[in-house]
Amino acid sequence: MSGAILEVINLSKHFHRPRTLLSPLNRRSDVIPAVDKVSFYLRPNETMGLVGESGCGKTTVGRSVLRLLKPTSGNVIFDGRDITHYSDNELRPLRKDMQMIFQDLDAGLNPKMRVEDIISEAICVYGKLSDAEVRVKSHALLDQVNLKYSKLTSYPAELSGGEKRRVGIARMLAVGARLIVADEPTSALDVSIQAQVVNLLRDLQKQLGLSYLFISHDLQVVELMSHKVAVMYLGKIVEMGLTERVSGAARHPYTYILWSSLVEKQSHEAPRPARPDRRASSWGVYDFERPSRGCRFAPRCPVYQSLGRPAECTDPDNEPQLRDVGEGHQVACHFPLIS
Amino acid sequence: MNSSPLLRIENLRTFFYSQRKHAFVRAVDGVTLDVGRSETVGLVGESGSGKSITAMSVMGLLRGGPGVIGGRIEFESAHGRQNLLEKLQAFVEVHEQNGRVMSVSKDEKGWRKASERIMRNYRGKEISMIFQNPRTSLNPYMTVGGQIAESIRLHTANRSESEARERALYWLERVKIDSPKLRYKTYPAVMSGGMCQRAMIAMALSAEPSMLIADEPTTGLDATIQSKIVDLLEELKSETHISTLLISHDISVISRLSDRVAIMYGGAVVEFGPARQVLDPHEEARHPYTAALIDSVPSQQKIRDKSNLQAIEGDVLDTINVPAGCRFYDRCNRVKDGIRERCATQHPPLQEISSGHHMRCWLFAKG
Amino acid sequence: MKKYIQTTVDVVDYSSLPLVQKYALADLLYVAYGLLIVMLVLVSYFAGMFDMLPHDPQQINMDLLMSPPGTDGHLLGTDFMGRDILSRLIVGIQAYFLPGMLAISIALAGGVILGVPAGYWGGRIATCITYISNLVDSFPRMVLILLVIAAFKPDIYYIMIVMGITGVPAVATAISNKIYFLSQKNFIEAARALGLRRRVIIFKHILWYNCRALLIIQATLGMGEAILLETSLSYLGFGVQEPVPSWGNMVQSGANYFLQGNFWPSTAPALAILFTILGFNLLGDGLNNILEDRRGK
Known part of the structure; x- marks a missing residue:
């Protein structure tokens, strides 16, 4: 994809169960496919939302993209360079351009260092500056993230959640990143602080032309932040497209359930028209079967139930592939919902 | 509402002590609310607002001193009405200075013993609790x-x-x-x-039990599971008619399940009234904090326009350094010149502004 | 009745509080006492090195056998050969000071060398290192020391090398646990994501900022242990040999006269051992609480 800042092609990451003396006796497979053949691209100044339930592999995608993890297979292309097999030393100069916001507010904030030391360390990673220059730059960064200068002398333990998040963002801006993987940047924050951080991230994007891979389980925030959304289920992208399309005209049953559960939670009457053709009476969401081949969603899928359990859905060799259904909207389902 | 509510909390105060700062953490400081029979009352607040501590105080499950230091918790059971904090007041001595608690003496052993004797008849039997995790x-x-x-x-x-x-x-x-x-x-x-x-x-x-306290029952669960739990709670509510105190930071859950809603900020209830009135964005009389809280959640309109959220400036209240005036004063965007003085220096009382609608704000204060 | 008092109306920032309010009084007292002992040990050690002693510790004085404390300029009295006990106590520090330092250095260096990779890389390296640690740990220290003495000679340096090596697993485990705790909080990952070099992460962030307290504490506790080991072995006759003074052999030789009413030749070194070890251990405890901020909210 030309013009993309980030392109991910068939990315897979498998984790291994720790092998023990008795593991040959265990019939379970030793490999856990956390991410399985995920492909997407991200343009400059664009935000892509990555949503899904916990354990679906969205964080693993984020870490693999930044090469904090080594992918099992597939390619990560950053700014035209294939960084899949870069070593730590080769990656270091690129880290200037790609940064991560961690879900944990304390990540990266050394509890024994003052805020000024944390920020100046980040400023000086890619070239030593004089003390005066560092001070000017760190003040500018604090202005950018709306943090008082008086906080420079605080230790992380003395900061509130929102302030910690701001320091984390300042640190990331200090190196001058262009691609930012934001892993649940708001989930550890209070509602009123969440809004501040969301606004800050949006403003920074406008000012600096940042690109975000925005990982979150908060659908509303994702909808607000993102141009495109990819929905993940058990390590696969099941639907991807422009935010309005995915949220408003979902074609994959899982996406539909995800968004309608948000609406159902809010109001007594379901404001969305039911889709009688493919909507089953029972939405079996308790089943925790996790097939690793074929359609992973089939055991929970209402469409599968209502169509009388068609064989395609459970055929291990017939995995649904992402298909274009118009305007870049892609869905991986044998029987997509009719929009 | 019912003339004699099942649970009535009046001016509850639960403090902790910070060894490090040699100061009180005013976790709960002025919670007044009641839960009627077969009614669900939602308790909304951000982390640190004291909503969970309120629940734990009712259950008598708090550890750490000094804990509950004042107020009434009345509960009505088959054996009549009882103040769960009855006789306990004798174990506590609070010393105030300029309206601010400066020292607390508490016979914790005696308190715990007496509290256990009372709570034995209620905990699990009359009042059950479900937790976040x-x-x-x-x-x-x-x-x-x-x-x-x-x-x-x-x-x-x-x-x-x-x-x-x-x-x-x-x-x-x-x-x-x-x-x-x-x-x-x-x-x-x-x-x-x-x-x-x-x-x-x-x-x-x-x-x-006749009462259920649900402390963040959906937090930490996946979106699809959350909505199922909410469905279940709603169904049980209409079938069993159990009175519920539902604690959550998620306004959507509260608005779907609650009959009445109490909003907490900085350890105090700032607004308490019928859910429709409190959570309705078009309602005139709303506490500035409630209004701002609801506006800071991305709405369908905001998502369509791709506009920035209405964030509440500033930070969540530090319950150690509680200001003398309104606790929301620093972040409030509706302070008017006429009342600025009062907002900054006097803590507003919780007043009934219309039938069943209580508000702790000088904007709506009478007299 | 428990009383809680708020001291000020406007609560100040924690970090600007005076020391006495910031930390528990007990911890401050422990550290003060510990530092006093460390100072005394250091001063005495250098006094002994440069021969600034009240008397010659080896000088036998047949006129003043077993004289009680205070006699004729002998502050703590003399022993069964008329040697000045105070001077022998001061010189006795040399018996454990350098060897103890050696033991600590071996334990800390070994602990860092094994603990950092175990915590940082985990996986198979960690498993290997855990096995090695368990192997060393499972071998009784005393048996090992007696074996070394039997194989070579009863030299305090050999004993301390053994002590240092057997101390490695504890330090390594503490360090790798600390690193594991840091990586749980995405700390190391965040540092890598920022683009910091590995040696900066390990030396600056892990060892300097997060393990320095742990290392200091391990060092003080190690010194206490070294004194205990040296004195008990010398007491049994395996450590420092007469006529070179050591607190252990002083207690041993003095003990023979204890029941005759001449208690001071054994009591003085025994008390010295007690207060010194107590000092090092309390210093470790107090520093642990202060440096790690183990005090409430």
Whole structure:
């Protein structure tokens, strides 16, 4: 994809169960496919939302993209360079351009260092500056993230959640990143602080032309932040497209359930028209079967139930592939919902 | 509302002490609310607003000193009305200076003993509680069914083992756990978070209490599971008519389940009234904090326009350094010149501004 | 009745509080006492090195056998050969000071060398290192020391090398646990994501900022242990040999006269051992609480 800042092609990451003396006796497979053949691209100044339930592999995608993890297979292309097999030393100069916001507010904030030391360390990673220059730059960064200068002398333990998040963002801006993987940047924050951080991230994007891979389980925030959304289920992208399309005209049953559960939670009457053709009476969401081949969603899928359990859905060799259904909207389902 | 509510909390104060700063953490400082029979009251607030501490104070489950230091918690049961903090006041001595608590003497051993004697009759029997993290609240070394049966034998007339088992299975089915007979014998570790929460709800309700306190029952669960738990709670509410105090930071959950809503900020209830009135964005009389809180959630309109959110400036209140005036003063965007002085220096009282609608704000103060 | 008092109306920032309010009084007292002992040991050690002693510790004075404390300029009295006990006590520090330092250095260096990779990389390296640690740990220290003495000679340096090596697993485990705790909080990952070099992460962030307290504490506790080991072995006759003074052999030789009413030749070194070891241990405890901020909210 030309013009993309980030392109991910068939990315897979498998984790291994720790092998023990008795593991040959265990019939379970030793490999856990956390991410399985995920492909997407991200343009400059664009935000892509990555949503899904916990354990679906969205964080693993984020870490693999930044090469904090080594992918099992597939390619990560950053700014035209294939960084899949870069070593730590080769990656270091690129880290200037790609940064991560961690879900944990304390990540990266050394509890024994003052805020000024944390920020100046980040400023000086890619070239030593004089003390005066560092001070000017760190003040500018604090202005950018709306943090008082008086906080420079605080230790992380003395900061509130929102302030910690701001320091984390300042640190990331200090190196001058262009691609930012934001892993649940708001989930550890209070509602009123969440809004501040969301606004800050949006403003920074406008000012600096940042690109975000925005990982979150908060659908509303994702909808607000993102141009495109990819929905993940058990390590696969099941639907991807422009935010309005995915949220408003979902074609994959899982996406539909995800968004309608948000609406159902809010109001007594379901404001969305039911889709009688493919909507089953029972939405079996308790089943925790996790097939690793074929359609992973089939055991929970209402469409599968209502169509009388068609064989395609459970055929291990017939995995649904992402298909274009118009305007870049892609869905991986044998029987997509009719929009 | 009912003339005699089931639970009535009046001016509850629960403090902790920060060894490090040599100061009180005013976790709960002025909570007044009531829960009527077969009514659900939502308690909304951000972290640190004291909503969970309020629940723990009612249950008498607090650890750490000084804990509850004042107020009334009235509960009505078959044996009549009782203040759960009755006679306990004798164990506490509070010294105030300029309206600010400066020292507290508390006979903690005596308090705990007396409190346990009273709470024995209520905890689990009359008031049940479900917690945010169902996995850690269930005993990992006991089967799910066993735990429910134990609670049934402890709290209800069903004393025999087989009876208890029958009832436990009934409740497991009631909370829609698939194949309850099978699940009866499983351990919490092999169940998903949503299922554990269902089991917790079954356990809480199996004692047939008259009141349920649900502390963040959906937080930390996946979106699809959350909506199912909310469905279940709603269904149980309409079937069992149990009174519920529902604590959550998620306004959507509160707005769907609650009849009345109390909003907490910095340890105090700032607004309390019918859910429709409190949470309606078009309502005129709204506390500035409530209004700002609702506006800071991305609405469909905001998402369509891709406009920035209405963030509340500033930071969550530090309950150690509580200002003398209104606790929301620093972040409030509706302070007017006429009342600025009062907002900055005097803590507004909780006043009834219209029938059943209470507000702690100088904007709406009478007189 | 428990009383809680708020001292000020406007609560100040924690970090600007005076020391006495910031930390528990007990911890401050422990550290003060510990530092006093460390100072005394250091001063005495250098006094002994440069021969600034009240008397010659080896000088036998047949006129003043077993004289009680205070006699003729002998502050703590003399022993069964008329040697000045105070001077022998001061010189006795040399018996454990350098060897103890050696033991600590071996334990800390070994602990860092094994603990950092175990915590940082985990996986198979960690498993290997855990096995090595368990192997060393499972071998009784005393048996090992007696074996070394039997194989070579009863030299305090050999003993301390053994002590240092057997101390490695404890330090390594503490360090790798600390690193594991840091990586749980995405700390190391965040540092890598920022683009910091590995040696900066390990030396600056892990060892300097997060393990320095742990290392200091391990060092003080190690010194206490070294004194205990040296004195008990010398007491049994395996450590420092007469006529070179050591607190252990002083207690041993003095003990023969204890029941005759001449208690001071054994009591003085025994008390010195007690207060010194107590000092090092309390210093470790107090520093642990202060440096790790183990005090409430």
